[in-house]
């Protein structure tokens with residue numbers, strides 16, 4: 442590095458903003474590393490649920506001891522040896538292994554020689570971090586509040602702002618400096634940018650810094666773009682009760698609007714209150730013998746499903762033995778799946794009642810979903826496409842008939858689309 446660079450005010454400013462950016466991005470990385478590694482958690486959870494959950498729980502003693510944070514009381518090597526073959530470990534004379542075996546009156550834990558070290562590390566990771574979905578208190582609409590928006594989105598904006606500001610500062614500094622030196626007034630911001638560029642080209646040190654600058658910026662923008670692509674479609678959070686739409690709306694043919702009764706006449710469809718569930722479940726405490734539910738990462742047996750109904754009873758404050766309410770209600774904290782940004786307006790009754798659009802057109806084959814997920818992208822293009830394609834339904838609507846005749850004349854078509862009715866006007870969907 443040429444010592445000249447250090448005396449160059451331009452270099453100093455650049456160096457400062459570069460250091461700032463570096464620290465900024467490092468601190469962001471530190472936060473990201475603190476976050477839970479979802480892939481490991483998921484893998485560990487899957488193994489735990491299929492191999493260990495029949496005897497272990499995380500939070501309490503079951504057939505075996507509670508395994509939550511077991512790594513805080515046992516060495517990793519010991520755990521690996523125990524899990525792979527606990528009988529062998531005991532036979533080797535390991536005191537801890539013998540002690541825990543005796544504590545549990547000699548009940549036998551299965552050996553798992555098939556598990557790799559990585560498998561076991563992931564299981565232990567799961568026992569340490571537990572479940573990822575945390576459900577805060579529900580709001581007035583029955584949903585848990587939304588988690589704060591993901592960091593990367595706003596981070597990009599801040600970063601872009603910081604960089605823009607840095608360049609502006611550099612430019613104005615340059616201007617002041619050259620004016621102080623008594624140079625003739627430079628021709629404004631653009632002239633400074635040119636000068637900055639010339640400086641960059643001439644000075645190797647600045648050259649390198651500048652390149653890193655640009656690389657960092659593009660990396661962040663690229664990351665930001667990748668982060669936001671298609672995050673919502675297919676969104677399927679784990680709900681507090683494993684409620685199957687297939688069993689209710691499919692197998693038992695319960696009408697969507699029996700539960701989502703406000704879809705017909707209001708903006709929101711809403712989620713049914715526990716009272717609606719209890720209309721049936723006062724009498725249905727168990728599922729039929731052959732009922733099973735298979736979700737992406739778990740198989741629910743009859744016994745598991747009966748436990749889910751028990752959760753409903755806990756929420757409703759219902760004592761299935763005495764067949765009476767205890768008065769101890771705890772609202773179910775359902776997690777919202779579909780969510781438009783606040784600046785977009787969508788109204789269910791407009792579509793369901795006035796437009797006669799079927800729920801499935803937007804929500805997909807809900808009656809086949811064991812666990813509900815977001816079927817449609819819910820982007821602006823998605824709304825607009827349907828408005829362009831769909832013809833207005835005129836059945837039994839005199840008001841529309843009149844409007845329609847006028848519009849059909851205006852556009853010279855047989856039947857007008859929602860778009861021609863005004864369904865592309867910004868103000869209809871944006872406040």
Ligand code: HEC
Pocket residue numbers: 489492493494495496497504505506508511515520523524527541542543545546547548549550551553564
């Ligand atoms: C058939 C029931 C059963 C299954 C399945 C089972 N365990 Fe166990 N586990 C036990 C029992 C019982 C104990 C208590 C020690 C004993 O009696 O051998 C135990 C003890 C342990 C311990 C020692 C805990 C401590 O506090 O020292 C660990 C760790 C453990 N199990 C992990 C696992 C893992 C991981 C799996 C799944 C891969 C698993 N177990 C599957 C029954 C089981």
Ligand code: HEC
Pocket residue numbers: 680684686689690695696697698699700701712713775776777778779780800801804807808812813
């Ligand atoms: C027995 C009551 C019941 C019936 C019948 C029912 N639902 Fe639901 N629905 C729920 C509950 C409870 C939730 C919240 C839990 C979940 O997301 O699985 C829900 C969630 C939803 C959601 C997601 C809401 C969100 O958070 O974004 C949609 C969409 C939905 N239902 C559509 C339908 C459609 C379409 C039908 C008919 C085919 C239907 N439901 C039938 C009870 C019901």
Ligand code: HEC
Pocket residue numbers: 697698701704705708709710711712779780781782787789792793798799800801802803804819
């Ligand atoms: C034209 C498309 C469309 C149709 C038809 C439609 N929905 Fe929706 N639904 C949406 C959109 C978009 C959202 C997200 C709304 C928001 O975030 O404000 C949504 C959200 C929901 C929710 C979450 C709670 C809420 O109201 O925000 C439920 C439950 C739901 N829909 C059920 C239904 C049911 C049941 C039907 C049929 C009776 C239906 N939907 C018909 C598009 C549709």
Ligand code: HEC
Pocket residue numbers: 682683684685686688689693695700713714715717718719720721722725727728729732734746747749750753
């Ligand atoms: C119209 C009647 C009816 C209503 C309303 C109803 N259920 Fe059910 N539910 C049933 C029937 C019937 C079964 C058993 C199906 C079987 O045996 O295969 C069942 C099964 C279940 C199960 C076990 C299977 C599964 O889906 O995981 C749960 C949990 C459950 N209901 C929760 C709820 C909740 C929560 C609500 C309210 C949002 C609700 N039910 C509303 C009729 C109803």
Ligand code: HEC
Pocket residue numbers: 781785786787788791792795796797798802803819820823824825827828831833834859862863864869870
């Ligand atoms: C599956 C087709 C479909 C999709 C998807 C759809 N709509 Fe519609 N939309 C309709 C129909 C049909 C009507 C006509 C209802 C009527 O006759 O007034 C309509 C009407 C409207 C209107 C009233 C227009 C007017 O001129 O009065 C608004 C606002 C609207 N939609 C918003 C949305 C938004 C926001 C979305 C996306 C989140 C959306 N729609 C997605 C079919 C759709």
Ligand code: HEC
Pocket residue numbers: 781782785819820821824825828864865866867868869870871
């Ligand atoms: C049929 C309903 C509808 C109409 C008409 C509509 N928008 Fe949107 N717009 C939406 C929805 C829904 C979103 C949210 C999309 C998302 O979250 O991805 C949105 C998002 C946006 C965004 C945010 C950028 C984005 O894509 O997420 C802008 C900007 C916008 N709209 C501008 C407009 C303008 C300008 C018009 C008029 C020419 C218009 N919109 C007409 C439904 C509509």
